[in-house]
Amino acid sequence: MTTTATTAVAFDQVSKSYGTVRAVDALTLTLHPGQTVALLGPNGAGKSTALDLLLGLRQPDTGTVRLFGSTPREAIVAGRVGAMLQSGGLMDGVTVAELVRLACALHPRPYAVTDVLSRAGIDRLADRRVDKLSGGQSQRVRFALATAGDSDLIVLDEPTTGMDVTTRQAFWATMRDQADHGRTVLFATHYLEEADAIADRVLVLHRGRLLADGTATEIKAKAGARRITFDLDAPIDETALRALPFVSSLDVSGPTVRIRSTDADATVHGLYAQGSYPRNLEVAGLGLEEAFVALTTAEEARTA
């Protein structure tokens, strides 16, 4: 097998500027079929631009974007890509079913309209006019348009915005099902718990560059993302604690020691090896959100 056959998305040194602002800066990344990938980043990190470039809605200033070895447009024409954008609008004056029927008709390998409607959870809205929908309902119609046919890559920009919790869970169940069928799912989101729960790979974009790329667990680890808390009898030797392996931060207040570690197992092991007897030992994972904040603030500080 050639590399192009096993690559869903390939960015090679892609840059895009608007005036003096570098929205995407020499971005290089590869996505493989079957992956569920979350794209994270603070506002203005370049997520939307990256997705536009990926879908061929904008052209990079330098570098190349390939989807399944061809240009984004060729991949879309071949029906290999289904996408839903925040900025994507709907045609008004028509019904939900009519619009979904159009999307199915345009796809080279369409699914049955009724299946698309029910999978998006909008079968009961089929006869509703598109311009009479709520935000969450329009969002599901967009999702239906993105999944009207048998595509290999599904791109979703903030897909669950405006959805309530139940709908959101149903939505992700559908997405997981898509990924289980070997599709690549790439989604940008603000909800970090979604990325944590669903993605098997997380990309953190910051100022147009890839700040981190790995599993949610790896991202958390990279941010020093385990918190170890315990009590020690006085006197506490801070220097010794700081010398423990993989410690990224240390905080001692009274008898309580709080350590942030990139490898909690090794740190705790080192603690016992020092001959300490920690009481009330607790090891907790940081949420992806905390890890994300830690990563981006560290980067802000570094580049400031």
Add this chain to the structure above:
Amino acid sequence: MNNLVTLELTRALRNRKFLFFSVIYPSVLFLLISGTADSTTTIDGTGLTLPTYMMVSMASFGALTAVLMGNSERIAKERENGWVRQLRLTPLPGRGYVLAKTASAAVVSLPSIVIVFVVAAVAKDVRLDAWQWLALTGAIWAGSLVFAALGVAIGYLASGDAVRPITMIVYFGLSMLGGLWMPTTTFPGWLQDIAEWLPTHAYAALGRAIEQSQAPQAGDIAVLAVSFLLFAGGAAWLYRKDSLKA
């Protein structure tokens, strides 16, 4: 693409206001203008009676309304709300959107032409040979493509609040100055000189030549052809510019 044409049509047929203005309104206007006119008085220098003269004007006006108003505002709106972007994520070729808009406008413009003819024949006793009716329908329908292209160009040029006034100014300017509402022979001399260069003037002149059993003037054909190239070229250029910035 056919699916999009069908859907555009479905939507157009659902829009009562649009249907009224493009399909019924020209016939109503025709009856109002030719209401008191008898069928013997002829318009200066044409040999045509007022109803015969106004029939072509109003059929042209109806077609103009359908293609110009239908396209410009819709395109501008759909560019803004992101529907155009969404369509670019489907295998539909980029120009398919514009073609679908134009095709569906052309389908709506046909009844507006035919209804004016029927009203003129029934209510105002306008009589023409069979070939003339057919040629008139064909010429006015085909000629409306010029203004469909103009509508597309405006739709890509203007956005938001600007598109409606621009469309209105162009629409009324072309209709009035081109002599669709009243014969340009009633205009002052300098205005007549300007009017002669307007595509709407050439458009109506095309129909009138058929009514007079004459070959169309080469000048009118040229004005329409150049206008079409200008509008279609402008629309294509603006479209490409728009798709680069998505």
